[in-house]
Amino acid sequence: MEIYSIYEVATKTGFTAHTLRYYEKIGLLSSALRKGEKRRYTEGEIRLLKFMKMLKQTGMSLEDIQEFLKDGCLLENIDSAAIQLKKIQTRADILNKHLLLLEKQKQEIETVMNVTKEKLETYETMIGDLKNEK
DSSP states (O other), X not given: OOOXXXXXXXXXXXXXXXXXXXXXXXXXXXXXXXXXXXXXXXXXXXXXXXXXXXXXXXXXOHHHHHHXXXXXXXXXXXXXXXXXXXXXXXXXXXXXXXHHHHHHHHHHHHHHHHHHHHHHHHHHHXXXXXXXXX
């Protein structure tokens, strides 16, 4: 198993070392393995951080990310079917809520893109008309 320093993880994930320490402090990220005074991270933690980055970049709140991740990897937990079902349903609810937000953002972006295209067409027509007047 390969182990990475906080600076290597920062490079691989796009989070700063300060952010990684903060996420650990608030419990969003489990405490890193330690070798002496230095934090060490596994490939699994890097995958988790990359997923967190995607959620954060698309507007999911830290609170929702924390709720989503609070039970760790569901594939590694051995719980009763009822507990697993509850955990999975909670995660599905969070993702469905996030997906609705993303759909709304997508519609807003499409509206802005259409208005921008209309403006560009108007400007291109005006440019052509002004060039023809010469």
